[in-house]
Amino acid sequence: MTTAHVEHTEHEHHHGPDCGHTAVPHGDHVDYAHDGHLHREHDGHYDECEPTGHVEHPGHDHVHGEGCGHVAVQHGDHVDYLHDGHRHAAHEGHYDDH
Template sequence: MTTLHQEHPVHEHTHGPSCGHPAVRHGDHVDYAHDGHLHAEHDGHWDECEPGGHVTHAEHAHRHGADCGHQAVPHGDHVDYVHDGHRHAEHDGHWDDH
């Protein structure tokens, strides 16, 4: 899965362990959920950290929800769930990797 490089041009808030936004480990960095999207620090600025395409998480039998035990992260018009080091989002009867 590729990640689009889209700079978040006006972002005066500094994310970190005590900033109050959910932190989500994402590969070699940490994303912060803020205002329905994810921010990642990159070369001294903040990027929108979004997947570059549709990636289905095959054979995902676990059903995420309010009491599933995984961190819920608001993302646009839906909720992602952090599971096994990545985010899952429900989509058309299956789960996607975000």
């Protein structure tokens, strides 16, 4: 999976452990859920942290939803769930791994 480098311009808010937004561990950095999308700090600015491509999470037997025990993060037109250090999103009968 790759991530596009798209700078989020005019982002005045500084994300961190006490900023009030959900922190999402993502490989070697932390994304923050903010206004329906994810941001990551990068070289003095914030990037939109959006995966490109379609990566299915195979063998995912758990069904995410209200009360499932995982953090829900609004992400554009759908909800991602934080599970095992990454985000899962329901997609056409399976879960995608973000």
